[in-house]
Amino acid sequence: MTDSQAINQAVANLYNTYPFPPDPLSDLEPPGYNWRWNWTSAYSFCTGMKPATQDIRILDAGCGTGSGTDYLIHLNPEAEVTAIDLSEKALEMAEERCNRSGVIAKHAKPVKFFNLKLEEATNLEGEFDFINCVGVLHHLPEPEKGIQALAKKLKPGGILHIFVYAELGRWEISLMQKAIALLQGDKRGDYRDGVKVGRDIFANLPQNNRILKQEKERWALENHRDEAFADMYVHPQEIDYNVETLFDLIDASGLDFVGFSNPKYWQLDRFLGESAELMSRAKNLSDRALYRLIELLDPNLTHYEFFLAKPPLEKEDWSRDQKLKAAIPECSPCMQGFPSQSFLDFEYQMVHLCDDEYQFMLACDKNSEQQISVGEILANCELDLAGVRSLFNRQLIILKRN
Incomplete structure (x- = not known):
């Protein structure tokens, strides 16, 4: 078994033990919306205009237990939806979730589930107009191969939505991951033991400890579930990015960067708007250098969420x-x-x-x-x-x- 195969198997074992996300199954349709998973909203954000058709193909690449898939089916009723994941247990829950919520029964087009690694997406038939890949690439042994596989399946003029971790806002998480690994020793890979060790560490840390304070302030609400705790602190494979390494990954895809889906964060005037001199100096920076400056000034960012596109992506300018x-x-x-x-x-x-x-x-x-x-x-x-x-x-x- 190669190193990459061993890592993928370890990740599959984690999610077979602790399927993620741990959102409860429901007999109701998913409530509300995530605009990034709505074809019309996402396409308008990327191009400035409403898409010409709703009759599209969507791929949920690394669907986990299907919380996002449920929304993709619900929010895009005319689309053909395909979901893939390397965890058999998580995929079973994804299919059960989408059947129980009723979104599949109401859907006019096929909904398909495949037990595939992200790198194996090239085995799927045809191309996709819209690919959603949330929380997956940073867990691959070779993220470049994963994003390249998705790029090959993206239709010209199609868009790819990605979510990956940011290193600055996850610094304390990274420290905790390493501490748990040290105390597990030979038991690394026993994820239930890892959760126990991690919870014991938190129970014994001083109240003023920085790692404990971050857990209480930012993560404790979701981490009361062992599935979430394991995904955050006991994961066998994680790569956290900064702007520089993020764009290395994007460049490896061969796709065009459309933009971050939280543009307000990337406004420098939030910090330096009162200084005409500093804002003037910043005008000489490239876009990537400007992004790097902003994340350095606001290091609480825990993830990047953005859109890529395969040319040609036609855009509209409404300035006239x-x-x-x-x-x-x-x-x-x-x-x-x-x-x-x-x-x-x-x-x-x-x-x-x-x-x-x-x-x-x-x-x-x-x-x-x-x-x-x-x-x-x-x-x-x-x-x-x-x-x-x-x-x-x-x-x-x-x-x-x-």
């Missing part, structure tokens, strides 16, 4: 007034509580609309059938084009070419 006036606006599919002037947005943050914004969005809410342009709606309300752009930039509306 005439083009924007001709666009067909619709409400975002990822909101809760609308129609109302106060509701939850794509990130579950409370939004308060002024009267003009609300009137515009009420018209957008009917637009899946009426197909009225921005200009036509503005003729009957007081909002201006700057207001429309604001709604678009806040991901409250999506725009379609007329």
Whole structure:
């Protein structure tokens, strides 16, 4: 057995022992939404416009127990969905979860589950418009081979959503992982023993200990489940990234970097906006150097979440007034509580609309059938084009070419 095969087997053993994520199975459809898993919202974020079709193929690459798969099926009712994972136990739970929630029964297209390692995704038939890969690449023995396998299965013009760990915000976790490994000694690979050792360490650390304080402040709520504790502290394989090593991984994929899906974090003016001189100096930095500067100034980041694309990915620029006036606006599919002037947005943050914004969005809410342009709606309300752009930039509306 090669080193890579041994690592993959160790990871499979972990997740067969502690299937992850440990979200309970339910007889109800998944509540709410994750906009990054909604094809329309994700595509609009990446391109600036509504996708031309909902009839797509989606791959959930490393689905675990299927919490994300459940959402991908639910949020994309016209898509063909395929899910893969190297853990047989986790995959069984994923299929059970999606059957129990009822999303498969309501789904018009096939939903398929395969016991495959990520590197074996190339064995799947055809290409995919949208690939979701959350919390997987950093557990591979050779992440570059994993991301290259996904790139080969991505359709030209398709998008890939990735989540991987960041080293700066997981520093204390890394220390704890190494401490547990030292105390386990020859018992490494016995994951139940690892959880016991880890919990005993936390129970005995002084209250002012930095590692214990981080656990209590950030992770204890989810780590009360042994599955989550094991995934965090007893994992046999983990690679944590910084901006520099992250972009090495992205470059290895051969895909285009579209952007981080939390752009507010990557705004330097959060820290240096009061200094014209420092902001001026920062303008000379490349995008990657700027990202590195930001994470160094805010080292609490625990993961990166971003989109890649296989060229050609067509994008739309709505900066020209005439083009924007001709666009067909619709409400975002990822909101809760609308129609109302106060509701939850794509990130579950409370939004308060002024009267003009609300009137515009009420018209957008009917637009899946009426197909009225921005200009036509503005003729009957007081909002201006700057207001429309604001709604678009806040991901409250999506725009379609007329």
